[in-house]
Amino acid sequence: MRDINLFTIRVFVMVYESLNSLSVANALNVAPSKISRCLSALRHALGDPLFIRRQYGFEPTPTADKLYPYFQQILCLLGQINENTGEAGTAPQRHYIIYAPPTLSCRLGTVLKKRAAEERQELSLSVRPLSATGPEDLLQGRADLMLSFKASEKERLDSRFIATGERLYIVARDDHPIWQRPPNNMLDAIINYPFLVTECPAFNDRIDPLELYALDQGRQLKLAGKAGVLSEVSDYLMDSDAITFIGATTAAEYLQHFPGVTMREMSEPEFNLLHDRCPPPNYYVIGRKEEGAVPEWLMTSLCDFVHESVTKPPQTHQGGANDIFPSQFSPSMAG
Structure with a gap:
C-alpha cells in the first residue's frame, strides 16, 4: 500500500462518485493515463478490480463499496485539517453528513452526487450508519440529515x-x-429456517413482522444472528440455512454482486399476509428546523431516492409472484 497516496485516494473517490474516469481527469486537469495508473496501483494493492466496465459505464465492486466511505472520510479529515491550519486557499465547501440504515446506504452518495451535477451544485457528503444517537447528533450539528423508520x-x-x-x-x-x-x-416454509436480522435502529425496536407471523402460527422464530452491514449478509447466508429479508431495491442490487446468493421479491399476497398485524415500515427524513440547514434540492433528491427504493411503480402492483433473481442476475431491478 506504500504506492497509495492522497491523490490516488482522491481519484478513487471521484471515480466512485462519477463512474467516469474521463470526467475525473478533466476535473483534476490531468491526463486520463494518470487516472488509469492510480486505479491500477490501487487494484494491485488490494487485489480487486474495484470497477467493472459495463455498457453504461463503470460499476463498483463490493470491495469498492466498502472502501468508499473510509477514503471519503480521509479526504474530509484532510479538508478539516487544512481549514483549521489556515491552508485552504478558498472558502471551505460545506460538507453534509447523512445517517442512513444499511439497506439505504448503497449508492446513496453516488445518486446524490449525480443529482448535484444536474443541479450544477458542488456537493461534499458522507453517508454514515444510522445509530440511536442520530437525533442528538443532528441537534449538535454532528449530522445534517437522518433517514429513519x-x-x-x-x-x-x-x-x-x-x-x-x-x-x-x-x-x-x-x-x-x-x-x-x-x-x-x-412464508410457512420460511419460518422453519433460522432468520438473519439486518440491524436498523428504531425498526428493530418493535417486534419483527415475521416473528409475529410465526407466533400466530404457533411457532417460535429462530434467529440466526444480526448483520450490522450488508456486506456481512452473504457471509451469514452462504454457510447456513439462514434466510433474510431486504426491503430496498438498492440493497438487493448491491447483494447481487455476491456470488452464491439468490433473491426473490415476495409476492404481493404474501407481503400483505406478513404485514396483516404488523404494518410495513414507514420512512422519514429528519433534519434541523433552522432555515437553510440543507438545500431543498438535496432534501428532495434524498426523498426521491428512498421512495424509488422502497415502493413499486403503480403498474407493478399485482397478485402474481415475481421471478427468482440468482446471484449476478440481470437486468437491473431498478429498471
Whole structure:
C-alpha cells in the first residue's frame, strides 16, 4: 500500500462518485493515463478490480463499496485539517453528513452526487450508519440529515414522511431448499429456517413482522444472528440455512454482486399476509428546523431516492409472484 497516496485516494473517490474516469481527469486537469495508473496501483494493492466496465459505464465492486466511505472520510479529515491550519486557499465547501440504515446506504452518495451535477451544485457528503444517537447528533450539528423508520419527537427537529415500504426481497444461498417452494406459498416454509436480522435502529425496536407471523402460527422464530452491514449478509447466508429479508431495491442490487446468493421479491399476497398485524415500515427524513440547514434540492433528491427504493411503480402492483433473481442476475431491478 506504500504506492497509495492522497491523490490516488482522491481519484478513487471521484471515480466512485462519477463512474467516469474521463470526467475525473478533466476535473483534476490531468491526463486520463494518470487516472488509469492510480486505479491500477490501487487494484494491485488490494487485489480487486474495484470497477467493472459495463455498457453504461463503470460499476463498483463490493470491495469498492466498502472502501468508499473510509477514503471519503480521509479526504474530509484532510479538508478539516487544512481549514483549521489556515491552508485552504478558498472558502471551505460545506460538507453534509447523512445517517442512513444499511439497506439505504448503497449508492446513496453516488445518486446524490449525480443529482448535484444536474443541479450544477458542488456537493461534499458522507453517508454514515444510522445509530440511536442520530437525533442528538443532528441537534449538535454532528449530522445534517437522518433517514429513519419513525418521526422524531424533538421540538427542534423536522420529520418529513417519505413513503411506506412496499417491497420485500427474500434472500438465501443459491441452493437453499426454500427456492423449491411455490412463489405464492413461501412464508410457512420460511419460518422453519433460522432468520438473519439486518440491524436498523428504531425498526428493530418493535417486534419483527415475521416473528409475529410465526407466533400466530404457533411457532417460535429462530434467529440466526444480526448483520450490522450488508456486506456481512452473504457471509451469514452462504454457510447456513439462514434466510433474510431486504426491503430496498438498492440493497438487493448491491447483494447481487455476491456470488452464491439468490433473491426473490415476495409476492404481493404474501407481503400483505406478513404485514396483516404488523404494518410495513414507514420512512422519514429528519433534519434541523433552522432555515437553510440543507438545500431543498438535496432534501428532495434524498426523498426521491428512498421512495424509488422502497415502493413499486403503480403498474407493478399485482397478485402474481415475481421471478427468482440468482446471484449476478440481470437486468437491473431498478429498471
